[in-house]
Amino acid sequence: MSLWDTHCHLADAGFDGDRLETAARAAAAGVHATVVVAADPDAWDAAARLADPQAWAPAGEGGSPRLPLQIFFAYGLHPHEARLASDALWLDLKTRLAAPGVVALGEIGLDYHYDHSPRRLQRDAFERQLTLAAECGLPVILHEREAAVDLLAMLRSTGLPPRGGVWHCFSGGPQLAAEALDLGFHLGFGGLVTFRRGTEAVRLAALECPVERMVLETDAPYLAPVPYRGRRNEPAFVAGVLAFLAEWRGVPPEALALATSRNAEALFAPRPASGSPPAGSVRRSL
Numbered sequence: 001m002s003l004w005d006t007h008c009h010l011a012d013a014g015f016d017g018d019r020l021e022t023a024a025r026a027a028a029a030g031v032h033a034t035v036v037v038a039a040d041p042d043a044w045d046a047a048a049r050l051a052d053p054q055a056w057a058p059a060g061e062g063g064s065p066r067l068p069l070q071i072f073f074a075y076g077l078h079p080h081e082a083r084l085a086s087d088a089l090w091l092d093l094k095t096r097l098a099a100p101g102v103v104a105l106g107e108i109g110l111d112y113h114y115d116h117s118p119r120r121l122q123r124d125a126f127e128r129q130l131t132l133a134a135e136c137g138l139p140v141i142l143h144e145r146e147a148a149v150d151l152l153a154m155l156r157s158t159g160l161p162p163r164g165g166v167w168h169c170f171s172g173g174p175q176l177a178a179e180a181l182d183l184g185f186h187l188g189f190g191g192l193v194t195f196r197r198g199t200e201a202v203r204l205a206a207l208e209c210p211v212e213r214m215v216l217e218t219d220a221p222y223l224a225p226v227p228y229r230g231r232r233n234e235p236a237f238v239a240g241v242l243a244f245l246a247e248w249r250g251v252p253p254e255a256l257a258l259a260t261s262r263n264a265e266a267l268f269a270p271r272p273a274s275g276s277p278p279a280g281s282v283r284r285s286l
């Protein structure tokens with residue numbers, strides 16, 4: 001099987017001690033590509049460093065290691081950080097979105113659970129980034145928590161960028177899923193769907209979601225799936241999400257892996273210019 005982890009945070013400092021080994025474990029689990037999401041200015045810098053294969057070398061070792069999977073990138077301003085928005089920051093973000101290997105703008109959206117930034121600023125930043133995604137020809141990766149009404153209203157007024165996007169870490173029920181699908185989103189399912197309590201609605205959404213609109217993710221290092229819950233999440237664990245969803249939907253894992261990987265490829269893989277490998281992707285083999 002060949003899998004995509006469409007959302008992880010491998011630039012997180014929690015992977016500094018074993019990032020290359022983490023990538024190798026992912027490849028051994030069948031993961032061939034992952035989207036590294038950077039959603040605040042500090043994470044932007046960390047992700048940009050990972051675009052250089054030499055950054056993956058263990059401390060004290062030189063040279064470029066041979067990476068076992070494709071690494072792509074997404075940059076955006078998370079609603080938690082919306083208070084940081086400025087003209088200079090938007091210019092910086094637009095420049096980063098043009099870098100090789102960048103395949104999405106995200107994660108962006110609204111978060112009314114924590115309210116780390118005022119809601120008005122969250123809405124302003126979200127609208128600005130939807131417009132930017134359209135200008136840059138990129139799909140968006142969406143974050144939403146306890147803000148579905150406002151977020152849906154803004155999407156209907158502003159519009160989803162032409163390249164579409166993913167409703168990351170989808171946690172709603174069938175009704176919200178239907179509205180997201182009607183707007184053109186893919187739904188991203190991760191460890192949350194495997195949790196034993198409080199997941200009835202999202203499991204129903206995962207059951208009813210058309211397979212051609214589903215992608216898999218981990219959100220590593222967060223939200224590790226059962227039976228790894230409580231541990232640091234990592235891209236290899238997307239195989240556990242696949243196994244759960246295949247059993248839940250009553251389909252062969254191989255078929256679901258193929259379908260979700262094709263969906264991710266269509267959304268995220270850069271188009272080769274002339275039969276060459278995807279521009280800017282970090283692609284090596286162990």
